[in-house]
Amino acid sequence: MSVxxxxxxxxxxxxPGGRLQAVRDVSLSVGRGEVLGIMGESGCGKSTLAxxxxxxxxxxxxxxxxxxRLNGTDMLRLPGEEQRRLRGQRIAMVFQDPMTAFNPVLTIxxxxxxxxGAHGGGKGAAEIAGMLERVGIxxxxxxxxxxxxxxxxxxxxxxxxxxxxLMQPDVLIADEPTTALDVTxxxxxxxxxxxxxxxxxxxxxxxxxxxxxxxxxxxxxxxMYAGEVVEEAGVDALFHDPRHPYTRALLSCDPAVVMPGSxxxxxxxxxxxxxxxxxxxxxxxxxxxMAEAGCGAPVPRHRGAGRSVLCHRSAA
Amino acid sequence: xxxxxxxxxxxxxxxxRALLADPMGLAGLVLVVVFLLMALLAPWVAPYDPIALDVxxxxxxxxxxxxxxxxxxxxxxxxxxxxxxxxALGIAITSVLxxxxxxxxxxxxxxxxxxxxxSVLVLIFDSMSSLPMIFFALAVITVLGPGTTTLxxxxxxxxxxxxARLIRTQTLALSGADFILAERAMGAGAGRIIFRHLLPxxxxxxxxxxxxxxxxxxxxxxxxxxxxxxxxxxSPSWGNILSEGYNALRQAPHVVIVAGVPLVLATLGFTFLxxxxxxxxxxxxxxxxxx
Numbered sequence: 001m002s003v004x005x006x007x008x009x010x011x012x013x014x015x016p017g018g019r020l021q022a023v024r025d026v027s028l029s030v031g032r033g034e035v036l037g038i039m040g041e042s043g044c045g046k047s048t049l050a051x052x053x054x055x056x057x058x059x060x061x062x063x064x065x066x067x068x069r070l071n072g073t074d075m076l077r078l079p080g081e082e083q084r085r086l087r088g089q090r091i092a093m094v095f096q097d098p099m100t101a102f103n104p105v106l107t108i109x110x111x112x113x114x115x116x117g118a119h120g121g122g123k124g125a126a127e128i129a130g131m132l133e134r135v136g137i138x139x140x141x142x143x144x145x146x147x148x149x150x151x152x153x154x155x156x157x158x159x160x161x162x163x164x165x166l167m168q169p170d171v172l173i174a175d176e177p178t179t180a181l182d183v184t185x186x187x188x189x190x191x192x193x194x195x196x197x198x199x200x201x202x203x204x205x206x207x208x209x210x211x212x213x214x215x216x217x218x219x220x221x222x223x224m225y226a227g228e229v230v231e232e233a234g235v236d237a238l239f240h241d242p243r244h245p246y247t248r249a250l251l252s253c254d255p256a257v258v259m260p261g262s263x264x265x266x267x268x269x270x271x272x273x274x275x276x277x278x279x280x281x282x283x284x285x286x287x288x289x290m291a292e293a294g295c296g297a298p299v300p301r302h303r304g305a306g307r308s309v310l311c312h313r314s315a316a
Numbered sequence: 317x318x319x320x321x322x323x324x325x326x327x328x329x330x331x332x333r334a335l336l337a338d339p340m341g342l343a344g345l346v347l348v349v350v351f352l353l354m355a356l357l358a359p360w361v362a363p364y365d366p367i368a369l370d371v372x373x374x375x376x377x378x379x380x381x382x383x384x385x386x387x388x389x390x391x392x393x394x395x396x397x398x399x400x401x402x403x404a405l406g407i408a409i410t411s412v413l414x415x416x417x418x419x420x421x422x423x424x425x426x427x428x429x430x431x432x433x434x435s436v437l438v439l440i441f442d443s444m445s446s447l448p449m450i451f452f453a454l455a456v457i458t459v460l461g462p463g464t465t466t467l468x469x470x471x472x473x474x475x476x477x478x479x480a481r482l483i484r485t486q487t488l489a490l491s492g493a494d495f496i497l498a499e500r501a502m503g504a505g506a507g508r509i510i511f512r513h514l515l516p517x518x519x520x521x522x523x524x525x526x527x528x529x530x531x532x533x534x535x536x537x538x539x540x541x542x543x544x545x546x547x548x549x550x551s552p553s554w555g556n557i558l559s560e561g562y563n564a565l566r567q568a569p570h571v572v573i574v575a576g577v578p579l580v581l582a583t584l585g586f587t588f589l590x591x592x593x594x595x596x597x598x599x600x601x602x603x604x605x606x607x
Contacts, residue, residue: 054501081505088503095501100494105516114512115502163502 003203004053004091004171005029009066011045011052018276022048022061024227030171030203030220035193037218037235038207041250043272045227050175050207054093055083071170088115092164096176098156102148109144112163128166134199135162136192154185158192165200172196173205178213190216211254215239223247226272226283233307243307243314245288282312334596341592347585351578355402364392366399366552375568384574387557388564393574396552401578403553407464408533411471416526418476420519423483424510428491438484441477449474449536457545467546471533482525486518527590531583538579554579 011023022045030036038046051057053068055075067074070091075083095101103111112128125144132140135158148156157177164172174193178186194217197204206217214221214235221238223231223246231244242248249268251257258265270287273279281296282288288295290313302309309315335341354361363383370390378385384394426437453470460466490496491514499509534554540546541555542562549556554575561571 056497056500084500084503084505086503087501093498093501095494095498097494101498103495103499103513103517105520106513114508115499115504160498 002029002031005069007067010064011048012064014060020275021227026229035197035204035218037214037221039214040224044224046207046224050173089167090169091171092169094160094164094174094177097180098153098160101160131162153181157189170202175207230310243309244311245290246284335592338592340588344585344588344592348589351401351582354398355405358399358402362395362398364395366395367550377570385570387571397578399552400554404534407537408530411468412526415472415476416479419479420483423480426484427487441481444477462545483518487514524590524594530586
């Protein structure tokens with residue numbers, strides 16, 4: 001049974017001159033012990049989706065349709081106060097930039113203790129220190145007495161992950177958890193999240209544009225384009241046998257797979273369509289090498305064994 | 317710049333030590349402490365009764381008996397200055413603390429509350445601070461009559477909008493910060509965010525502004541008293557002493573000087589202390605001070 005499921009979710013922003021459809025009819029689900037990756041280029045709606053999952057959409061955003069169920073309860077129907085109580089307790093989030101994710105004038109220990117206190121938990125310093133140790137902080141006792149600016153970026157991201165896991169939530173959402181870190185830190189955080197995947201009995205949702213993070217960490221991947229999930233598949237299936245032309249193009253652009261010495265880094269020509277005035281048919285058609293006349297019609301979703309593709313020209 | 321990364325943040329106790337290490341902050345602290353002691357211990361340290369007349373001994377220059385000389389009614393100036401410190405600091409500190417508290421609460425509400433409330437409060441702040449200070453003071457004094465309480469009311473009304481605006485902008489800037497979003501993602505409610513996370517981040521600048529504002533208020537009190545709109549004679553306000561001395565500037569220039577020196581020193585003291593605190597109090601600035 002899935003811990004978190006998103007059903008037919010559409011989110012739009014009010015902008016001058018209309019509505020920007022950031023997330024369109026997205027359905028996803030993730031179960032216990034599973035890591036779901038949400039992948040896509042900038043502006044494809046993945047961060048809006050993550051914000052919607054934790055119930056903190058920015059001002060001006062509006063859920064047009066759909067449901068987000070946490071253990072079966074639709075969070076969008078809950079009153080604000082109950083939603084707030086679920087945050088941190090049952091669903092937690094790790095942000096992109098660990099440099100700014102902490103209150104600069106409170107010590108780490110104070111912030112973590114405070115956060116436990118907010119949920120009426122009776123956890124003591126020992127338990128908090130234990131959690132810090134679990135995420136690989138060398139001297140947890142000392143770390144608790146420090147201010148955020150005294151820790152390195154990687155350390156802070158570890159602390160942020162510890163903070164998110166303190167209340168043993170059912171779902172951990174990581175929004176670009178390694179983007180702001182340098183390469184060695186990135187590898188360490190990926191390994192940490194991988195270890196947690198086995199020891200942490202919840203679902204993890206990783207939002208990233210980094211193919212390496214997806215490949216190393218995730219069980220299943222949802223590829224987003226222009227607010228839609230264009231392909232969803234197991235991680236091996238996706239990397240070895242991508243069906244959607246956009247996924248294929250995206251994978252071929254990964255610097256890690258480009259032949260050394262080719263002197264050429266492939267790109268996907270064109271731009272993301274205007275999200276305030278989307279075409280009736282396939283949103284990727286204008287950039288797609290396989291596009292044909294029929295692609296202007298509403299796109300069918302093909303479902304196959306454990307995967308789905310949103311395309312006229314490919315079968316799941 | 318390595319110190320900016322490794323620099324240790326002063327804890328509660330470290331703030332005092334860091335302040336003492338800063339020559340300007342130290343000078344400010346010493347001056348402020350001296351004036352505070354003068355104010356607190358006035359009945360014991362003042363050599364004479366500040367309002368006891370001795371008309372025969374008027375306009376005496378500084379001497380062994382009267383260290384700072386006497387005024388036009390023969391009152392001992394040193395005693396009047398010491399009692400004047402009690403009055404000046406009492407009024408200044410009381411009024412900025414009240415104004416600071418009002419500004420803090422209104423600023424937090426405006427910055428984190430609903431948008432319509434913000435608009436209403438900003439309108440109030442702006443219209444309050446658009447009034448020319450002296451005319452506003454004159455109007456209030458005309459209605460309520462001169463006196464110490466009126467003075468405090470005037471100062472509070474004149475200075476709280478600046479505090480509220482400072483807190484509001486700080487709050488606005490912070491409420492979009494990632495860590496506030498992170499706290500919300502962790503399930504923190506509005507009360508916790510305001511008091512645990514916004515308050516400690518905005519209160520530092522407020523303390524500094526208040527400290528730097530005390531001299532302004534001391535000057536305002538002296539100015540209004542000089543115009544006979546503040547503290548009523550014979551109470552020994554520095555402004556009163558100054559205005560009385562001004563009438564006899566040619567005959568006895570020492571009166572004006574004696575009243576001016578503490579005014580200048582108190583002003584400098586609080587300004588230095590304010591600047592020293594600014595450098596020390598903000599953990600984010602720690603280590604940046606020496607480049």
